[in-house]
Amino acid sequence: MSQPGRQLALNLFIYPGGHHEAAWRYAASEPHRVLDITYYQELARRAEAAALDAIFFADGPSLPENIRYASRVRFEPVTWLTAIAAVTSRIGLIGTASTTYTDPYNLARLFASLDHISNGRAGWNIVTTSDAAAAQNFGLPEHPPHADRYEQAREFLDVVTKLWDSWEDDALVADRESGLFTDTDRIHRIDHVGRHYRVRGPLPVPRSPQGRPVYVQAGSSEDGRSFAARHAEAIFTAHQTLPSAQAFYADIKARGAALGRRPEHIRILPGLSPFIGSTQAEADRLEEEINDLIQPAVSLEQLRRILGIDFSGYDLDGPFPRHLIDPSGPHGAASRFQLVADIVERERPTLRGLIRRLAGARGHWVLAGTPVRIADAIQTWFESGAADGFNVMPPWLTGGFDVFVAEVVPILRRRGLFRTAYAGTTLRDHYGLPRPESGYAVARRRSA
Amino acid sequence: MSQPGRQLALNLFIYPGGHHEAAWRYAASEPHRVLDITYYQELARRAEAAALDAIFFADGPSLPENIRYASRVRFEPVTWLTAIAAVTSRIGLIGTASTTYTDPYNLARLFASLDHISNGRAGWNIVTTSDAAAAQNFGLPEHPPHADRYEQAREFLDVVTKLWDSWEDDALVADRESGLFTDTDRIHRIDHVGRHYRVRGPLPVPRSPQGRPVYVQAGSSEDGRSFAARHAEAIFTAHQTLPSAQAFYADIKARGAALGRRPEHIRILPGLSPFIGSTQAEADRLEEEINDLIQPAVSLEQLRRILGIDFSGYDLDGPFPRHLIDPSGPHGAASRFQLVADIVERERPTLRGLIRRLAGARGHWVLAGTPVRIADAIQTWFESGAADGFNVMPPWLTGGFDVFVAEVVPILRRRGLFRTAYAGTTLRDHYGLPRPESGYAVARRRSA
Numbered sequence: 001m002s003q004p005g006r007q008l009a010l011n012l013f014i015y016p017g018g019h020h021e022a023a024w025r026y027a028a029s030e031p032h033r034v035l036d037i038t039y040y041q042e043l044a045r046r047a048e049a050a051a052l053d054a055i056f057f058a059d060g061p062s063l064p065e066n067i068r069y070a071s072r073v074r075f076e077p078v079t080w081l082t083a084i085a086a087v088t089s090r091i092g093l094i095g096t097a098s099t100t101y102t103d104p105y106n107l108a109r110l111f112a113s114l115d116h117i118s119n120g121r122a123g124w125n126i127v128t129t130s131d132a133a134a135a136q137n138f139g140l141p142e143h144p145p146h147a148d149r150y151e152q153a154r155e156f157l158d159v160v161t162k163l164w165d166s167w168e169d170d171a172l173v174a175d176r177e178s179g180l181f182t183d184t185d186r187i188h189r190i191d192h193v194g195r196h197y198r199v200r201g202p203l204p205v206p207r208s209p210q211g212r213p214v215y216v217q218a219g220s221s222e223d224g225r226s227f228a229a230r231h232a233e234a235i236f237t238a239h240q241t242l243p244s245a246q247a248f249y250a251d252i253k254a255r256g257a258a259l260g261r262r263p264e265h266i267r268i269l270p271g272l273s274p275f276i277g278s279t280q281a282e283a284d285r286l287e288e289e290i291n292d293l294i295q296p297a298v299s300l301e302q303l304r305r306i307l308g309i310d311f312s313g314y315d316l317d318g319p320f321p322r323h324l325i326d327p328s329g330p331h332g333a334a335s336r337f338q339l340v341a342d343i344v345e346r347e348r349p350t351l352r353g354l355i356r357r358l359a360g361a362r363g364h365w366v367l368a369g370t371p372v373r374i375a376d377a378i379q380t381w382f383e384s385g386a387a388d389g390f391n392v393m394p395p396w397l398t399g400g401f402d403v404f405v406a407e408v409v410p411i412l413r414r415r416g417l418f419r420t421a422y423a424g425t426t427l428r429d430h431y432g433l434p435r436p437e438s439g440y441a442v443a444r445r446r447s448a
Numbered sequence: 449m450s451q452p453g454r455q456l457a458l459n460l461f462i463y464p465g466g467h468h469e470a471a472w473r474y475a476a477s478e479p480h481r482v483l484d485i486t487y488y489q490e491l492a493r494r495a496e497a498a499a500l501d502a503i504f505f506a507d508g509p510s511l512p513e514n515i516r517y518a519s520r521v522r523f524e525p526v527t528w529l530t531a532i533a534a535v536t537s538r539i540g541l542i543g544t545a546s547t548t549y550t551d552p553y554n555l556a557r558l559f560a561s562l563d564h565i566s567n568g569r570a571g572w573n574i575v576t577t578s579d580a581a582a583a584q585n586f587g588l589p590e591h592p593p594h595a596d597r598y599e600q601a602r603e604f605l606d607v608v609t610k611l612w613d614s615w616e617d618d619a620l621v622a623d624r625e626s627g628l629f630t631d632t633d634r635i636h637r638i639d640h641v642g643r644h645y646r647v648r649g650p651l652p653v654p655r656s657p658q659g660r661p662v663y664v665q666a667g668s669s670e671d672g673r674s675f676a677a678r679h680a681e682a683i684f685t686a687h688q689t690l691p692s693a694q695a696f697y698a699d700i701k702a703r704g705a706a707l708g709r710r711p712e713h714i715r716i717l718p719g720l721s722p723f724i725g726s727t728q729a730e731a732d733r734l735e736e737e738i739n740d741l742i743q744p745a746v747s748l749e750q751l752r753r754i755l756g757i758d759f760s761g762y763d764l765d766g767p768f769p770r771h772l773i774d775p776s777g778p779h780g781a782a783s784r785f786q787l788v789a790d791i792v793e794r795e796r797p798t799l800r801g802l803i804r805r806l807a808g809a810r811g812h813w814v815l816a817g818t819p820v821r822i823a824d825a826i827q828t829w830f831e832s833g834a835a836d837g838f839n840v841m842p843p844w845l846t847g848g849f850d851v852f853v854a855e856v857v858p859i860l861r862r863r864g865l866f867r868t869a870y871a872g873t874t875l876r877d878h879y880g881l882p883r884p885e886s887g888y889a890v891a892r893r894r895s896a
Contacts, residue, residue: 024624035654061553063650067635068629071629075561076557076558076561078527079561082530101554105509109524112524113523116483179743181472181479181516181518187511197587198584199584200584200585204509205523
């Protein structure tokens, strides 16, 4: 099924210390460097040396609940990526920012900056923020419901898209002789008036190298899919099984096609958290070793956030109280709820078993195996309509990523699935995405 | 009057192309590099090589009115400074951000990031935004009046100060053995409830190296002075004459002392835009040469913003219509209005003469002379109660700064007025400011 020349996209998703919730307690980790920018710069440089498409940072504008026992500080992604942009030249830089808790004019400026500074490597992971605690940091009486957040996100995206288009590409003239600095006929007020926003524009800077940052999206709920099919150019998604990933992939590509989009312009990238060993037994032992560092209080808090249920009074090793799971409750609309409910149905774990299952990467696909087994799995998903690439989520950092680059990437290259060097310079180049023309330039040309 | 060892503070205030409004048309300028981050990184590295205290960026969240003829793009300062932080190690990094048009939680995160990434070199120039056009980019029916903006700024500052204090310095534990990542007794909700903001906190990151960024302020109105005397650690101010600067200096230091502050913890830094020549005639010729590139439309627009009067129908070379200046009008409260009105009263210029007077640095002190004359002026102001240092505003860049470093700085060093190398590593070190302890740590210690 491989199309000639079709290439995997591979991102490094960076969590401080690693994606396993106990990674920071692992002997090879460096928990004191969680706020040391050089730690992240070094990781990004290694990802760039391996010609990965991008690095990726998550975010939420509030203190994580489990900070007492979990290495979950949240630095601000755009500034962090900007400092990384300054010491790299090719790798894409994808940062998460919320449509619910930022202002569109300010967000548009930040990502335009990142795209200018990086010479066209910015990506924006568009989220509506799932953590209800954020509302209290922004004066809202309560966190808006899921559907309302998506409704607002659609308008937010409309506003920032117009702001990023507000300077046509050739608006900067800078002609000393005539004294004309810009061609103001090519700089446009957006005059947006909507339900949530009134924004005049334009931005105070010329259009950035990619025109707009790459639009990334990570929600897999019904609202999330509908939003992604229309707007996303790359989608991060969580799947535990091949059939689940295939169904999601087919659904999104079909929705996109129905909207007139080309399927290859929507890159679907499931998360993959690989424990890698020279033998299967070694990989399993490594996973066990890190699982043994789990602190149940952290895991139970995570489970409470996903399922809306407090399990702290339950026996970790008794039968799992399945009857408590309520898909019609307030958490039921979220894709992560469904994913965990599916694991419970399919595998019937104990509470401790479920905790260990989720500790690796918060519901993402965790796979322990040899480099060949990891590469085989990647190839299978890639060639059977489940993935256009992966968001690589090393269980611990930096070593968990280093071994992926040293052992798995070369296999993928030998199989012709992954580039040996960058062909272009922008994130759009790496993902094979077109550079959008300014909507105002298109309108002006059509009316001419 | 020189106190032994008292040292000048010198910042480089960077405007794209330079501070003279026609600088971008000058043959030695590089107008096509206004969005090239390496241009700014190179400038910052040269300022750091000269051991300057800081670089400084202005900002406003709207398109400048005169963008057709003036090189006045506005990149976002915090991202720009972050990219510069990555390639420097000592120089302070001061960015402007608005209390009227940002959210305190998001702003606190951005500056905490800049302080972390730069290892303690962040400064925040606190502005309320004077350009009324900004309101329309943020859905406000109108730009709030001057006094209201300051009232909101005081609450904003209270909120972000508590957020920056919300982690005590030793809250990050990261003890692998016990599994304790943070000491949550040392991480505090701020639970702010005020007229403009309701913010729970805490921030999602540990306290930054300086505790808080250096608080910088630039308004010289009555509201601005009152705010600055209470909160500012460095003040940027515009004065055309020594007596004006002396009066301002004495007033601020007296207000600060009345509030229990130590005078040396408020660094007063007037702007100075030097045209430097080997002889006075050469310096004057350089000023004339750049003044000849002025486009009157740009200057008249600037004058309209400052005085609230449209002079475009008036004879540039006729007598200045002084009767139009109305200190009781809506612009009269701003310090820049008063400064321009004073020039008109004192010098009785023509409209063209006033334009040339202001084109150099928007009302800041412009001085043409030999290196010795510039150094003499700096020393005089420094030693006669008018300044603790200067915000150096080169009329054109980069050459106008290079000659200041090459010709004026060595004279100041020979006179013992300016450091030859950095003694410390943070902006607080350079300015001689204390590192504030977290207010929550102080309260906890007192109650213990």
